[in-house]
Amino acid sequence: MFDSPLSASAYEVLVVDPGVDNESLRKAYRLRLRQTHPDTGGDAAVFIQVQRAWELIGTPEARAAYDRGHGFGETAAPEWSGWRPPAARTDTRPRARSYGHPGGWRRERYLDLIREWAGRGVTLEDPYDPALVRGAPQHLRRLLADALAEEATARIVSDLGMGYTVWHDVAAVGRDADPDAKIDHIVLGPSGLYGLLSEDFGAPVRLRRGEFIGEGVPGAPITELLARMRVVARVAGVRFSGAIVVLPDEDVIDPIEELGKVRGVRVAVVSRSALSTVLRRGITGAADVGGNEVFDVRTRLQHTVRYA
Incomplete structure (x- = not known):
């Protein structure tokens, strides 16, 4: 869960530095998919996290929005x-x-x-x-x-x-x-x-x-x-x-x-x-x-x- 104060960042899940270029990011994503896929002995929960991380930073537009960040207190009280x-x-x-x-x-x-x-x-x-x-x-x-x-x-x-x-x-x-x-x-x-x-x-x-x-x-x-x-x-x-x-x-x-x-x-x-x-x-x-x-x-x- 990447909007949690306790969670790893999307970059940490993909095991890359936040300043990595887009092509290297894509290669890291593919590697992590192979490493975590349940069919090859990986952890299903981590596999899901890898996919979610890619959704958040996989495109330049999504990555820019993610890098801008958001406050954890933005959600208004009910x-x-x-x-x-x-x-x-x-x-x-x-x-x-x-x-x-x-x-x-x-x-x-x-x-x-x-x-x-x-x-x-x-x-x-x-x-x-x-x-x-x-x-x-x-x-x-x-x-x-x-x-x-x-x-x-x-x-x-x-x-x-x-x-x-x-x-x-x-x-x-x-x-x-x-x-x-x-x-x-x-x-x-x-x-x-x-x-x-x-x-x-x-x-x-x-x-x-x-x-x-x-x-x-x-x-x-x-x-x-x-x-x-x-x-x-x-x-x-x-x-x-x-x-x-x-x-x-x-x-x-x-x-x-x-x-x-x-x-x-x-x-x-x-x-x-x-x-x-x-x-x-x-x-x-x-x-x-x-x-x-x-x-x-x-x-x-x-x-x-x-x-x-």
């Missing part, structure tokens, strides 16, 4: 999230009921820490400038990457319609929980009650025994999500139908991968483009929530949810 005045909204389609500020917790921490990292007396005209972000420590880039991932998920779930209710940045504070622990999103609809984790590892990752593995994976994301869901379920007196991890489309091979039960909870890893489909139909084997139960669960959560 207007329905409460971050903009209602008058700014022009789309009148029915939306899911949404509460909380998606990505807000991590954006605030990023802005505080990037200024601290830059140093006192340094004026940051654009804290999202690509050159600044790429040069920042990984923990700062991860904060921004995850904030953008949460906002992307929030835009998707908002379009599910008025039959759904969504809570963002829900605190999972209990006796054994980290004070900063949170669930990125909780989604309630006819297909069930789901805890969602919006992730961006900056590159494809692998799964083993119900957990992500790889150099760019911090901690145990799925295990931590399930633990936080148990805290909220216990406090609110509700039962989750399942857990969903949302990844950028470029970082998954299969758009929907159901892992079965992990620690007693059904888990699916999905691409952003497949998220609506999964939330409308539910995870295989997960319990639906229908009739008056939807209102009961919504009321319980509304009365107990705290925000990070």
